[in-house]
Amino acid sequence: MEYSVHELAITGENPPAKYIYTDSINPSQDPSIPLPLLEIPVIDFNRITTPSVGTGAELERLRSALSSYGCVMDGTVITYLLQDGEVEGLQVLKDEQWFRVPNVPDALVLHVGDHLEIMSNGEFKSPVHRVVLNPERQRMSVVIASFPEEGRQIEPLEGLVSGERPRLYRQVKYSIVDQVGYYWSGTRVTDDARI
Secondary structure, three states, rough: OOOOOOHHHOOOOOHHHHOOOOOOOOOOOOOOOOOOOOOOOOOOOHEEEEEOOOOOHHHHHHHHHHHHOOOOOOOOEEEEOOOOOOOOOOEEEEEEEEEEEEOOOOOOOEEEHHHHHHHOOOOOOOOOOOEEEOOOOOOEEEEEEEOOOOEEEEEHHHHOOOOOOOOOOOOEOOOOHHHEEEEEEHHOHHHHHEE
């Protein structure tokens, strides 16, 4: 019987083998082998939304973080993640090495999706991520994902294309069927759309 991810989460059953991806870059997911911790900036959104002396600096930190540390390879525009406060599991691939993403209490992790990378003309990055299971403790996170409208044409915003920064991506039409195809083939819409 086929189950959705939500049904598997509710029933607690193990996912079918086809749901498990064996990592070819680092086949060991043994939690006793520590991975380096990825230093990611923590942005105070209260400073961004409240006029203050630190607003400009905080906005620059956010812009720098989104340009350097996207945390997902998927077909979203952006994903908001509230991680489990005690159990780590999120990892990102940077320079062909996996890094642990630290749990910061009550902080949201913003995952830049492939379509935001296209719309920002490569200013914001959408790298690969994975979640590693902890064999001893359960992990519960809350995720809210934002997807483009079905059939929507996605392309770099005009204001982000110039003589100094030419267009990096061609226009693509968003389709959930195409996104599933990219996922199953291990490819990305950003690779397909790159000029």
